[in-house]
Amino acid sequence: MARNQLRPLQQMAYQKRMKTYFVKEKLMVEEAPFRYDNLEGKVFAEEDGSKVYVNALNDAMNILKNRKRNENSPLGIDVPESKRPSRLHPGHPALLTMDPETFLELANQVTKLKMFPYFDIAHSAITVLYLREDLGPRALEFSRKHPLACYVSAMLQIFAGGIIASALLGEPMLGPFKNSGQLMIATAVWYFIFYMPFDIGYKITKVLPIKVVLAAMKEIYRCKKVHDGVTHAAKIYPQGILAMIVIGTVKGNGGGFIKIIDRLVRGVWTPAAMEFLVPSFPTKACLTAATIFVLDKRTELISAPHSLVYFGIVIFFVYFKLSSLLLHIHDPFVPFENLVCMFFFGGIWDTVARLAGRKSATEETNGKMETKSDVAKKKE
Structure with a gap:
């Protein structure tokens, strides 16, 4: 040879x-x-x-x-x-390099992932877990006294994105429940976390390695929902860029927008929990992802292949979710928000006004002190 x-x-x-x-x-x-x-x-x-x-x-x-x-x-x-070296061991850094074709093929495989049933299970598990944590220390007592309210609340949270998106697009609000397989998975996960003997379902889900895996899978599921929301809105409103962004954001984090109704079902009224007042990081991330998807679909600003854009957003979601769980970095958007508010939403002018007001108040105080001293001198 x-x-x-x-x-x-x-x-x-x-x-x-x-x-x-x-x-x-x-x-x-x-x-x-x-x-x-x-x-x-x-x-x-x-x-x-x-x-x-x-x-x-x-x-x-x-x-x-x-x-x-x-x-x-x-x-x-x-x-x-x-x-x-003469022989590469499996963990050698040289073997970790990846050529562009292999990376693109991996991105294509990620875009073709099927969400049912494993990613639906992860989404339902994390959602019901957050619902139970929102109920607080009396979660078990509430689930025993009000099982119907607990079940309806869980289903609202799990299918929140589809419910709100259907309402905004003029479609049947019960459309997300038409898939009996997803509904059965959501019901089984809800029962597993709330009603297993010795509360073993909740304890298993709370184990950190299991929770990390489920959370990462849910973020992949979230990216898929944002993408599907943008695509679905583009079919109904081909020129409605704002509609695409709104539907993509709502599909990705519907649980945050339906939180008030969800708590009202459980007998709690918290109007201050409105997502528009204090947007959570998932809402900001979904808004960013929806905007990128719209730019990728409707403009020429992004020249990368669609699968690479999708894969990049998946990495973005998973990375910051794991950072939140493991490193307690909850909102990386805060520094950028402060900077934008400082320059574009009156922050810098308010600071200038406060400094000017403080200076005028100081001058007025000094003037009064000088007047008092002059009066005292005249009396003497």
Whole structure:
């Protein structure tokens, strides 16, 4: 094999009596006057006591070594010689590099992921878990006394995005419940977390590794919902950019917008929990993702393939969710919001006004003190 591959290249060498062969993934060269430099990894000839490297033969060696390397590499990745030891162990950083075609193929696979049933289970589990935490320490007592209210509240939270989006688009609000498979999964998860013996369902879901996996899967599910919301709104309102962004945001975080109704079902009225008053990070993230999807679909501002845009948003969602769970970084948008409010929503002018008011008040106080001192001097 090596001889056949080298035959057209050997004609460029300086001697025809050249033999090459592989020994333990190293190309060795025999027949004087050529020698193999183990340090440089090149073939040279000795002339007048100095090394003269044979460029033609070294080019042939590089081609063969690259072919041999790609055949033996576990991932088929071309790793530079400077970063490749004699044998790569599976965790070597050189094997972690990924060529663009492989990365694009991975992105295409992510866009084609089927949400049913595993991602639906993760979405339902995390949603019901947050519902139970919202109920507080009396969650079990409430679920025993008011099982219907608890069930309706859970279903409202799980299918919130579809319910609100249907209402905004003039579609049947019960449309999200038409899939009996999703409804059965949501019901089973609700029962598992609230009514399992010894509360084992809630305890299992609360285990950190399990919760992290479920949360990551839910974020992938969230990205899918945002994308589907933008696509669905684009079919109804082809030129309605605002409608696409709103529906995508609502589909991605419907639980935040339906929170008031959800709590009202449980007998609690909290108007201050309106999502428009204090938007949560999922709402901001869904708004950002919906805007990016709209720009990708309706403009030429984003030149990357759609699958890469989708995969990037998935990474964005999963990364910040795991940062919230593990590192307690709850809202990375806050610094940008403060900066925008400072320059565009009156923050800088309010600061200038306060400084000016403080200066005028100081001058007025000093003037009064000077007047009092003048009066005292006149009396004396």
